[in-house]
Amino acid sequence: MSIKDRLSGNEAIATAMRQINPDVFAMFPITPSTEIPQFYAQYVADGKVDTEFICVESEHSALSACAGAEAAGCRAVTATSSAGLSYMNEMLYVVASSRLPLVLAVSNRALTGPININHDYSDSMAERDSGFIQLYAENNQEAYDNYLQAHRIAEHPDVRLPLMVCEDGFITSHALENIELEEDEAVKDFVGEYHPENYLLKSENPLAVGPYGVSGYYMEARVAQAEAMKNAKRVILEVAADFEKRFGRHYEFFESYRMEDAELAIVLMGSSAGTAKVAVDELRAEGVKAGLIKVRVFRPFPGEEIVEALKNCKAVAVLDKSEGFSANGGPLFAETASAAINLEKRPKMIDIVYGLGGRDFTVGHAKRVFARLAKIVETGETGPIYSHMGQRDLRKEVQ
């Protein structure tokens, strides 16, 4: 039986952690993720969990301690945002290549500078090639559900990769929403115990982790890691299927919203999807064949599946809530467009970078995007492929 509650995204994730009761939690505070370890510290103080909770002196050490704990045979977790994730950068690669399946909760926040505490994806997008699996949530329910699925995906023997559970800073992390929680025992039963095959504290068989790998061996390690990321696609769907069977909520790589006969489509991530869905509904009521794809799994990137969903569209706008400074569009666009490259007949595609540092994204903005797509279809002219939306000076914007 689900339990109805009203929680922020941070508390929803902390609750999922409490229900899982991981072995080790190493924390360092940074806005807006700080509440997660704060809630957790209270669970420890109240005896609701028996996790080793370590307050380390930096995010780099938080992930390093998690790496040590996970390698030692434990389930280790932490949480961070923005500069904290950047400071972990070196260790993200180490953790992934050492095949340590720990789970990192990210409350996404813009990177400096100027310094800003609000939401965009520049922090986790900068780590998209770190070897972490990345799940993104539209709302508090999805943040909770993604977290429940995270350990099983990461720890699967065919995967053994670390995983980031991302939620939108403040928008999701701090806003209260009605949410359905699962029973503690049902969660424990779904997630299961962690039984790694090899670990540092295995008395009968010592383990060495983190070798120097010369050219004669390095590539094999990287290819094995790449194969594990491919395997993660299958495992993500398997875990989602079991999750749906037990708890009734359905998850895929992405959500297709009114895409069956869509001619104009937006591809985006996170909480903006809720806003854009309103625009889709209103345009549908006016007879516009609008649709939306909300990407839940960015790593591994479900390129084939997204392209399959988009192939009959006439025009597609990818909305990037991070600026990659490639001068050629944001990361979500780069992935989506390259996945479509071998289609015989593909939609016209543009990229719109929006919402940086917490800049508002409204139903009006989403409708402007669909208006641009309609114009592209009508004129056959794509216009500027890469542009920014939501600036203070509207005259700078592509209409």
Next chain:
Amino acid sequence: MAYNLKEQLNKPERFEAGHRLCAGCGAGIVCRAMMRALEPEDKAVICNATGCLEVSSFQYPYTAWHDSYIHTAFENATATASGVEAAYNVMKRRGKIKDNFKILAIGGDGGTYDIGFQSLSGALERGHDFTYFCYDNEAYMNTGTQRSSATPRFANATTTPAGVESVGKKQTQKNLTQIVVAHGAPYVAQTTLIGTLKDFHEKAHKAIYTQGPTFVNVLTPCPRGWQYPSELLPEICRMAVETCVWPLYEVENGEYHLSYMPKKKLPVEEFMKLQGRFRHCFKPGNEWTIEAAQEYVDKQWEALLAKCN
């Protein structure tokens, strides 16, 4: 039981021959002696910072370590050890493991005095139960002898070269041993590789079997960086002690104890002249460098003696 090197060497080797450290490198001696200081029935996890030791002792698919070993990065051996220790505590509490494990961290001076200092300081403050061994060879040797905060004044390092306008490094080294003491660690010691390694062994054993964060700073010569023939290693270590460049002492719960008082304190040049990195100090016109080095060593030594009384 009195220390006997022969008996110690009869113990099963826990740091195996065949590693790729240079001939005449002190780090291999440190590792063997460190592992001998463990009681045979105790298991260990070694957390190693990036450096010569790491690339030389665990090159895939070979490892010189019989015990479990983890290397993650340069600056975080102690943070990694914190996680291993936390894992040990929780697994022990939950009945998942029965054996006793000792958590050992080891890094060079770069990974300890410099880039690893934050993570060391954090772990000391948190009070994890581990022992940190610093094999202090007084420069970044793995990358080719760049100066560190452990490099002594006047040493010719590749980033503080001697030249017409330079007599080597300008600054004196950081006193990390005493900085660790200031953290309130229950056991801190300074040693090097002399004689039968009795001093090393006893300090390492005491450190490993003292509850809480403990630290052993080991002056560890590097034949390439210090520029000496490999067979001179024991002599250089002995001279470091006899000149009081590297005094042997330990600090238990804040109490300083001198481990060895030289019968006749030798001039600092007896240590310096054995090593190519100080060669320029002996050139005509540079005599003042040896005087300045002597003055510094005397001052440090007096300050230490005052603490030991």
